[in-house]
Amino acid sequence: MFSNKGYGWKLGAALALIAVLGVYAARKGESINPPLWRCVVEPRRWDNTVLWLPYARVVSVHDAEFEVEATDAKIRVTGKSPVPVGGRLTLRGIFRADGPRIELIASRPLPPDLGRRRLLMEVVSVLVVLVVIANFIRHFAFRPKVLQVEGVD
Amino acid sequence: MADLLVHAASAYVAARPLRDHRLRSIVYVGVCLPDLLYKGLLYFGGAPNYLCEPTHSPLGLLPFCYALSLFFEEAWRKRAFGAMLGGAYLHLLFDLGKNYVGSVTLMLPALAVIALVELCTGRLRRRWPLSRPG
Numbered sequence: 001m002f003s004n005k006g007y008g009w010k011l012g013a014a015l016a017l018i019a020v021l022g023v024y025a026a027r028k029g030e031s032i033n034p035p036l037w038r039c040v041v042e043p044r045r046w047d048n049t050v051l052w053l054p055y056a057r058v059v060s061v062h063d064a065e066f067e068v069e070a071t072d073a074k075i076r077v078t079g080k081s082p083v084p085v086g087g088r089l090t091l092r093g094i095f096r097a098d099g100p101r102i103e104l105i106a107s108r109p110l111p112p113d114l115g116r117r118r119l120l121m122e123v124v125s126v127l128v129v130l131v132v133i134a135n136f137i138r139h140f141a142f143r144p145k146v147l148q149v150e151g152v153d
Numbered sequence: 154m155a156d157l158l159v160h161a162a163s164a165y166v167a168a169r170p171l172r173d174h175r176l177r178s179i180v181y182v183g184v185c186l187p188d189l190l191y192k193g194l195l196y197f198g199g200a201p202n203y204l205c206e207p208t209h210s211p212l213g214l215l216p217f218c219y220a221l222s223l224f225f226e227e228a229w230r231k232r233a234f235g236a237m238l239g240g241a242y243l244h245l246l247f248d249l250g251k252n253y254v255g256s257v258t259l260m261l262p263a264l265a266v267i268a269l270v271e272l273c274t275g276r277l278r279r280r281w282p283l284s285r286p287g
Contacts, residue, residue, distance in 0.1 A: 002223075002227070004227055007223065011223050018220065021212075021216070022200070022205070023204065025203050025210075025213075026200075026201055121156065121158075125156070125157035125158065129157060129185055129189065132185050136178045139174055139178045
């Protein structure tokens, strides 16, 4: 299984399996939490679908509804906004084609400094990746000069 | 990728008993692998989210690790596959607590764990020099 025999076929089969799994997952997952812009573009198709907006900004607040902006699309949400205008929140709701609008199931305000926290974590994560890759290269890089010196000894 | 420090700390602790430094370095790569593959496909490949999901599933990771292990020299492939898969599964295990692992507040404890393990193994090495990794 790990030998050089039929190397190209093995590698090709593994890559083909990766591609098949990816396409299968994409097809199966298409209807789970679809992006907001798709629902707004095709409201009839996505009527009564449960939506999750991980990050949305409240644009306006009214008595029994509010408007949010997320992933390049705006939509009305039926329910009470937990944050004032300009605040950020995450919410789950049912998409209704009439409107179109979202019927709020649950929502949670997001901290105002979320962007800065996220940036810090991303920077640290990139540094971790660089260190891990450098460590890997240190152990596996082909260094002919080192080999020659070791060969002399 | 936001919580890679926590994942790296978990791999650091788990891979500490391994005496081979090269094997250890593969475990570290393995623990970062699911996020590297996911973000790579998402941002560099322009793939939709669900197409990237196999990078975070136990069965989906098998062909990824197998394909990557084929790039090692023949004698190393089996060990590389095991170490990479072990690291990747450790990542999935920690992702089960995603809401907590993804928090910035866990970064300091993660660093503390690395320092603690380093301190303890350093003391052990001084007391029993034969236990030094080869």
